[in-house]
Amino acid sequence: MSGTGTFLWTFLKRDKWMLLWWILGAAGLYVVTCYSVDQLYTTQQQYDEAAASMEGNAAFIAMAGPPRALDTLGGQTAWQTTAFGAILVGLMSMFVVGRHTRAEEEAGRDELLRASAVGRYAPTTAAVLVAAVANLLVGLLVSVSLTAYGLAGADSFGLGLGATAVGWFFTGTALIAMQLTASTRSAYGVAGIVIALSYVLRAIGDVGNGVLSWCSPIGWYQAMHQFSGLRWWPMLLLLAGAGVALTTAYSLFGRRDYGSGIVATRPGRPRARRGLLSGEGLAWSLQRGAVLGWAGGMFLGGLAYGAIGDDVKALIGDSQTSQDLFVQAGDDLVTGFYGTSILMLAVICAGFAIASALRPRGEEENGHLEVTLATALPRSRWLLGHVLVTVGGTALVLAVAGLGLGAGYLLVTGDGEAAWSFSWPVLQYLAPVLVLSGFARLLFGVLPRWTVLAWAPLAFSAVVMLFGDLFQIPQWLQDVSPFEHLPMVPAEDFDWAPVLVVAAVALALSVAGQMAFRRRDVH
């Protein structure tokens, strides 16, 4: 183990900013949730209404956890944060452990260090310690800030330190995953699946008879019943599980060769499939993962909105602020809420569209473009392949978000007609979303070194959407956001004219970017 201390300091120094953001982000989830619940429900009657509506909603229970004491601030906070908080600390632990163990090993940097006078286990132990300390900090930060906010101290510590214990558990499982495969990516895949499975098992258990919830570390965390009769013993399960996982990981580490995994690497294809052998095929194979990942994520996001059903009023309470935020159009609360939700989903999808439009810049920066364009593939055709993937992928991601929303609504209310009317309108936002990706493409063509600016319009549009009326941003400035020009269907009536105008702007930006790219130097 000699050298562990040195590694620990080096890792902490290297990771300080990353760790800071993770810790603040994870702890922030708890604190912000507590604060916003407190703002949303101002009277006990509102708490009672919200609790009644949520307790009967299976989709909410599947998403968050077993409903307990939802008529209190602490109960609401615990219910809304435990599952997602557990996922956050799980991901943080996974990345901390992965980047100092398997990633270093795969890159070959680790070899240099191991050749010097350090113990075999030193880097691994230091990585585990970093993760352990980070999780402890999250837990303490949550405990102290919630106590300071005025929630019961013991329960606050139960919520915070429970998160620490879940983080330690996932540190152990992540370390096992790092021993299994030689590739960092697949190791992250395995570790991520463990977290996802823990979430899904408890979702099924919470909706059903509860048995499966006891098979999940997230279920154990929630079984501590924070703010509804706190009990500490389920935390022992987490600590014991973390111990077993870490012991297993160390024993696997001792058994495998340097640079290899317990599971042998599966050979890839010796020859290319026909589908890959073109500019378009290459673009699709490079972006496929992102398209499918975003589609999956946006489906779940849509589902989460849709699962609110028609009980919108109980959920958002009576406060004027939350009504301004969540119901931006129309007189009817439900259609107004969904018109706003659809817009929010579309703005999130723009994140995919911009990232996808910037993918060609990534190809240029890492040197792939030079090799690609040295073949007989014309520049314009190469870029067009990526444009097609961006446009098609964006349409898919938007459509799937709408489908998720409709499906969630249908499941909860059984009202097919309304579900459909909440599903399709998201597609009208293809036009403004493509304006943002077209702007990114224009930057790629004209100012390739400044492509990071492509994110500015998204940030601007999001601010206008969320706070435009709240902050009384002048209308002419709000109109710069392409989303502002479309009616908020279904709260307002659909109209082709603005959609076509915005689409024309998107086309013009994209074409200008493509033409500029044909004329510029490639580096």
Place this chain on the structure above:
Amino acid sequence: MTDERVIDIRGLVKRFGSFRALDGLDLDVGPGEVHGFLGPNGAGKSTTIRVLLGLLRRDGGEVRLFGGDPWSEAAALHKRLAYVPGDVNLWPNLTGGEVIDLLGRLRGSLDEARRQELVDAFELDPTKKGRAYSKGNRQKVALVAALASDVDLLVLDEPTSGLDPLMEEVFQTYVDQFRDRGHAVLLSSHILAEVEQLCDRVSIIRAGKVVESGTLADLRHLTRTSISAELERPPTGLDALEGVHDLSVEGTRVRFQVDTARLDAALQALLPAGVRSLTSQPPTLEELFLRHYGDDLP
């Protein structure tokens, strides 16, 4: 096609901002020729290659590739060439075999039999993903993709910096075969032994200009040969000869360097002193190279 110049560059200028990366560069490569392109980092080798590949637009001068314009006719001309960059970056999620097939198809030609032969000769595992290859193996992937194509020109930018000596030999064998089929190669390299082994002509580039160009024999002519001799009597008159440098006489042992063009006169001056033994060393490419770059070292 037989008489066509493969690469014909005259007075090429390329500016990045106010910096003149290429400052009136000339380069000429014909069919059946392996042309060595020598120069230190930053001299403009890669910039020249990128202009040739139509990735950069020239600011001045004439550039012809197979008689065509490499910028406006890039895609059509690229059917006739294959390129191996110095730092090969492969797509992390594609296997080596997939990359070879992809580049071959995009180029328009891939000789199946030669592809298999090259994969075997370079001992390449085509089932590994790009992220799992070492630097040398990434280079092998790019080399197999290039050498398996039916093209008339190979553009190689320091293609062997990660290869071991065995693979270096395989590489040289295939480049020789390629040339023997009547095709041209532009080989940018730091490895002077490789250039001496493979190249018919070399161009030495410095600060964006070609400072020396010709066959190795031509270039050697411009440099000094080292002579050391054991004589019967101390020599006379050597120190007065033009073109003799670093003369050292210790009794009957004599060492000096002589401009290769004045070799004859120097030997004539030795003969009267009675030559017992004599060794002469032709200039190596290293010396050639250093002569052009060593000059104005601080």
